Amino acid sequence: MRDIPAREAEGATDEELRLLDAHWRAANYLAVGQIYLMDNPLLTEPLRAEHIKPRLLGHWGTSPGLNLVHTHLNRVIAARDLDAMCVWGPGHGGPAVLANSWLDGSYTETYPDVSRDAPGMARLFRQFSFPGGVPSHVAPETPGSVHEGGELGYALSHAYGAALDNPGLLVACVIGDGEAETGPLATSWHSNKFLDPVHDGAVLPILHLNGYKIANPTVLARLPEPELDELMRGLGHEPIHVTGTPDDDPLDVHRAMAVAMDTALDRVAAIQRSAREEGVTERPRWPVVVLRTPKGWTGPAEVDGLPVENTWRAHQVPLASVRENPDHLRQLEAWMRSYRPGELFGEDGRPLPDVLATMPRGPRRLGANPHANGGLLLRELPVPPLERYAVEVDPGKPGATQHEPTRVLGGLLEDVMEATTDSRDFRVVGPDETASNRLEALYRATGKAWEAETLPTDEHLARGGRVMEILSEHTCQGWLEGYLLTGRHGLFSCYEAFVHIVDSMVNQHIKWLRVTRTLPWRRPIASLNYLLTSHVWRQDHNGFSHQDPGFIDHVLNKAPEVVRVYLPPDANTLLSVADHVLRSRDYVNVVVAGKQPCFDWLTLDQARAHCARGAGVWEWAGTEDGVREPHVVLACAGDVPTQEVLAAASLLREHLPELSVRVVNVVDLARLLPEEEHPHGMTDAEFDALFTPDRPVVFAYHGYPWLIHRLTYRRTNHRDLHVRGYKEIGTTTTPFDMVVRNDLDRYRLVMDVIDRVPGLAVRAAPVRQHMEDQRLRHHDWIREHGADLPEVAQWRWNA
The missing domain is CATH 3.40.50.920 (Rossmann fold)
Known part of the structure; x- marks a missing residue:
């Protein structure tokens, strides 16, 4: 088991700060170029209207902050030889993440036609938010990504899902202050009560506060620092604050960010060391970096007499009429030249050595980490022979006996959990319903993950347990998605009526899978499997509020090559369906099965043949x-x-x-x-x-x-x-x-x-x-x- 190492450093040297700033300026330049340019990428001639895209799309406001984070993650990964990935929560931060992937070479390795030179830079710029190109947000097409940036709220639960059972992995997670206002994100802060510092990796949340959403201030950004500090501490974190303003020397912000990252990672290393080597079982207080930077930092301060930098006007495209307005065109050129591209790129467009000096190499690069392409790491799930669990059915007397189908399935899941004790690549999640759904046999193989206080009356709670229950369907979904996307297997068990809570989340996962099928470099991952029970027809005791079978309709509206829906009529058909979905790849499988006594209609052989048809x-x-x-x-x-x-x-x-x-x-x-x-x-x-x-x-x-x-x-x-x-x-x-x-x-x-x-x-x-x-x-x-x-x-x- 490889710990996340400590460096015992006091931040960056003056020379490192200079190099970090060069990388950051290069990433900012590339982000602006993607939003605006379709030609003249190195500004080798004065900007003209024909160099500008006819439709200006993208989001500048969050990009400089994300570039700062990426730059400093590069530094600590290289300095500490970290195995690290990052979940980029701010929805439309695509320009920043694409810019950094191009700089570290992972983008060119994935898409050789987007070479790391002037022609490749031109392609990088032109393709962004352009017909036949790539989306404006971090998407499946983005190397190093496991999180669809098109919808907000799930970054932190995805990050924790990625860290589970990955003891040597650091998962940084950038949380935008708009995303921080969503219900799913608010609950996912509690994931730190389920993270085992012995068997799991570490999550480093980076709360990026730039003050504004599309048109309004954000709640957390307007909290006084002491109040925000209390909130973070109340959520179980130790906050580390970094603040930059439009008037600050960027080198001072780099210095503060370097110290913050070193401090955070030294704390992570100490937590893991105390748990793994000294046997400390007290729940740790994990670090969180609170990063305040101006929205649209380093962009135009004013446009048409109105303030832009550090306001909501910087959210998307600060200069909106560049083709038609000569003043805007001159402002754009001055903005881009302010990054001094001649110091960053050679005449051939290749990044100069100073820009690349602090970056990690090979699979340590954020754009090349194999955990972010989980199919590369996926192993076959050891599903035992179904004959061990099948109920006896006399072919001449169907319906003579009854069983609870999900209880029968529980025996199979118990043995799958037992068979993955060493590999630790299978988890079952659900909102407080594992036993209610008759799957309590799982507790013979593992406990319920829990790092908070325990009482003598508690049952089945265990550090390192691989059944996860929290009364938040959003968090369960996020955990499991993060787990699957990084190369593992799992099952989501839920009451049928309440799985609707994750409608939007499953939308995004289905879209993700559909796109990855068109990307040869994305390897197939284990399917997202839902077991929906306590269903509409046997919620007679809980009543109308618990009666809703509509998730099936929702799923079958989606991409047909991705979605599957199964309605097994008895225990043996449920076993056959479960065997199929647990082994499958790149699907969203919805299985609806009862937990109440049900007639046994088919033998196992009959069930297999029937399910195959x-x-x-x-x-x-x-x-x-x-x-x-x-x-x-x-x-x-x-x-x-x-x-x-x-x-x-x-x-x-x-x-x-x-x-x-x-x-x-x-x-x-x-x-x-x-x-x-x-x-x-x-x-x-x-x-x-x-x-x-x-x-x-x-x-x-x-x-x-x-x-x-x-x-x-x-x-x-x-x-x-x-x-x-x-x-x-x-x-x-x-x-x-x-x-x-x-x-x-x-x-x-x-x-x-x-x-x-x-x-x-x-x-x-x-x-x-x-x-x-x-x-x-x-x-x-x-x-x-x-x-x-x-x-x-x-x-x-x-x-």
């Missing part, structure tokens, strides 16, 4: 005779809908034995899409063979019914498709009343069959009336007895 006929459940086509198709997706469809099939077998019924179960929801719309989609011929081209289909679905219509609207028999599902009708009630209230119950499904099969409406009117009577009886029964009808509660499949 994604959708198929359950011949044993229907009444097809192999000669006639079915009169009706009963389809289902989800554990409770499957039970109701099989109960309806049983009722039809009893009351309408002459009816030919086909039962179809769907595990992989994307199978319903056309093959040209999703890699898992069916051809029209496959769909018609399964669902028929012209027979009524009554589909019982786990979620909102319109999703099934949206997935199948182009199919031949969409007009014959009738979907039952959740209709946003919920309350605290009995389990069966939930399906009755939403017209998903077995009696309603039988009525739907009678209503839709030609010729049945008149002939089967007594049967339909009987079904309606049962629904009315149910209504009265639960209000008198507080429990479901005996024939429902005690129902078993009996073909």
Whole structure:
């Protein structure tokens, strides 16, 4: 285990300060050039309008501060031989991070056409926020990045996720003062209560306060320093302050920043040494650097008579009319020449030795650290054979036994956790629900990560534990994303209704994965796997607030090559699905499975075959005779809908034995899409063979019914498709009343069959009336007895 070393230095020497300033000026020059120029990158001739981009996009305000941080990270990484990466939180700091990647050579190694010379500098400038180029924010295309800068709030949780189980890694995290106002960021400060200084790396937060968002001051920047100091200390950090103003000599700020970085890293080294060598278990107070710099520092002080530097006007493009306004053009040229580019770049455009003197080399460069391209480090997850965990099912007696699917899965996850004890590359996260979701078997292999105070009544808390619980879905998501993006594996277990809290975060991760698929240098990473349980149909005890299956709709709106949704109907199919998703790469997998007792329908072999198909006929459940086509198709997706469809099939077998019924179960929801719309989609011929081209289909679905219509609207028999599902009708009630209230119950499904099969409406009117009577009886029964009808509660499949 490699510690983060101490240097015992008092900051930088005068010569180092000169070199640091040269690098910082070069990075600032490159950042400005990316925003404005499409030609004349070295200013070898006076700027003309045709050298300027027709559309000026990008964000200058945060860039000089980020360049300062990058410059000083370079110094300490090189001086201490650190294995370090950085998460860049300020959303649109792309010009700065791209500039530094170009300077350290990692950008040219990744994109050889953007060479580290004058032609390459021209390409670097032109491509920024330009059609066919790169985004204005730190993005998957940016070497050294693991954090999408297009949305704010997740930088610090990503940084902690990257540090988990990486004991030799330093993860610096720049937090913009706008981002610091978001709810996810506010909670993620508490991640330091979960970071184990023995087994995990270190996170160095750098709170970058430049005073303003797009148009308003920021809260933390306006706090007096003593009050901000108290806040940081209250969050468990030891603050180190660095302040620069427009009037300061930049060398003085460099000196203060160098001392701050050395002080912070010496404290990190001392914390790790005391924990790893001396056995200290008291929770440490980790350092945080509070960096105050002017917004738009070193840029135009005034434009058109209005103050710009150190105001909100510096946020994006300080000089907005450069092509049309000669005064703006002259100001831009004076601004760029103020960095003295002749001292920074040779005539060929290559950075001069002084600019590169303090930078690390090889994989120590922030743009080349392999942790920021996690697929390079990814190892296969040791998933044991499923036969160890499969429940016994008599092929001739499906549904004769019951198990809690997630409890069965818990045994598999326990052994995966045990098998990764040495490699420490698997974690399970969730908001206080691991045991509630029947996954408590994990605690036999590891405890719950916890570094704060413990009491005698606590259970399963452990330093170095690899189950992580915090009642913040945002933080759980951020931890896991950071963990996956740096080359490890994991699972997010959550109540179905509350996973919506991370809708925006999963959006960004899906976009990230979609872009990385187009980048050959980005190696595949382990998939982001959600296990959604305590789902809508069995939240009868918690009520309406806990009933929402809409995350599926949200995910299936996204990039089809990335997203997958699985609805296993029993324990063995859940095992098969889990085996698949845990081994998969570059997907977002959503698995919805119940934690309550569920009928066991399929043997393990049957489950594997069924999951491989994604959708198929359950011949044993229907009444097809192999000669006639079915009169009706009963389809289902989800554990409770499957039970109701099989109960309806049983009722039809009893009351309408002459009816030919086909039962179809769907595990992989994307199978319903056309093959040209999703890699898992069916051809029209496959769909018609399964669902028929012209027979009524009554589909019982786990979620909102319109999703099934949206997935199948182009199919031949969409007009014959009738979907039952959740209709946003919920309350605290009995389990069966939930399906009755939403017209998903077995009696309603039988009525739907009678209503839709030609010729049945008149002939089967007594049967339909009987079904309606049962629904009315149910209504009265639960209000008198507080429990479901005996024939429902005690129902078993009996073909």
